[in-house]
Amino acid sequence: MSSSIASSSSSSSSSSKKEKKISLKTSDGEVFEVEEPVAMQLEIVRSFFADNEDVTEQTVMPLPNVSTAAMHGILEYCRAHEEFRRRMPEAAPEEEVRAFEAGYVDRKSNEELKEMILAANYLNISKLLDFLTGVAAKRIENKSVEYVRAFFGVENDFTPEEEANLRREYEWAFEGVDED
Amino acid sequence: MMNRIKQSLPDHIIFGILGRLPGKSLARFKCVCKLWYAFLSQLKFHTDDKVILSSDFLVQPVNFEASSSTIKAVQLDFPLKVRSGFKVIGSCNGLLLVIYDEGFVMWNTWTGGYERLSSLYNPAENYLDVKSYIEYYFGFGYDHSTDD
Incomplete structure (x- = not known):
């Protein structure tokens, strides 16, 4: 496997050896070409390519439960972590x-956060799911019952x-709850 | 503009999120709906990962996470009004036996629930005198037949 560069812009444009890309198609039909080490962080993608011998590099894997917006968020996280891993x-x-x-x-709204939790759950990225559910817990910890009903x-x-x-x-549990 | 449908999270994810919250939030969120009430009421401390440290005014459950060797301490809010401090006499799975200036309390630090044990102690006696020796006489008993 060639070592690939995870950042999306201005990277390997002139390199002669092309890095391997995996094509992923979101629910709204957009196809993402994703660097292999990044795509393999998505457990559902990793097992799809590991379990199907007849898939090739040209195979476009459909991800019907993931929106384009959620995919952008997922890839931003996975690319950053691949970058950390590669450097250190x-x-x-x-x-x-x-x-x-x-x-x-x-930068994520509550709706975006929930959408990404659903996507991370479906794509089976345990590290990201763990992180995002922790963020959700922090956001509701000090909130009112009404806020939490609306949130979920x-x-x-x-x-x-x-x-x-x-x-x-x-x-006693209702003392000191956030105003909003 | 993208058409974004409001999606709700599946219960197992919601309960996973709730499982990360401190007892005070959990007690409040029992009022969200019947399903949450039922779920939050049956939560128990895991027996093997909590140690309770305490002083007269402070109770800190400490989570030992064996995998990461980090220790996390969280301060708990005692559910009752206290004038002159309280003392933890015994603990078992997050259930604390506490004495304070109005008597004994059984305090479930996980759910925030508590129950006064009025029959054990006459609050007319001086709290400070009593607490100095009382810890030698009380502890936890466990009844297998009733899980209590």
Whole structure:
């Protein structure tokens, strides 16, 4: 396997040896040409190519549960981690990874975050799924019951009396909750 | 513009997210809906990864993550109003037996639930006098037949 350059722009344009690319097609029909080491972080892709002997480099793998928007987010994360791995094969510098991850999720809305969690779950990227669910937990930790219902799209099926009783019982847990 | 459909997460992912939250959030989120109430009410501490450290005003469960050798301490909020501090007398799977100025409390640090054990102690006695020797007399018992 040739060592490939993970960054998407201005990299190997003039290199004579072409790096291997994997073609992935999203639910809305866009085809992404992804560097092999990056694509192989997607467990579903890795097993697809490992288990099917008749697929070739020209095979376009369909990913019907992943939108183009989610795919951009997924690849940004996987490319950054491939870059860390390539530069520091032993251990990625913890601080640099933290800084990247913090900046990475700051730009994502709650809807985008949920969409990416679904995609990471479907594509079976355990590291990313673990990271994103941790981000979701941080976002709701100090929020109100109403905020969390809206966040997850959960219907309140308590009667008003039942809910009032529960809120009384857990009154101490409602102190210091965020305003929004 | 992309047409983005609001998608909901499957339950196993939602519960995975909830599993990362501290007890205070979990207690509050029992009020979200019946399914969450049922799920959050049956959560228990894992027996092997928590150690409780405490002083008179502070309780810290410490998670030892064997794989990464990192130690994480989280401060817990005691659910009751306390005037003169409290002391942890015993602990078992995240269940603490606590004495404070109004008597004994069984405190489930995982769910935030608690129960006063009024029959054990007369609050008229002086708390500070009592707490100095009381820890020698109380501990946890476990009844296999009722899992209690």
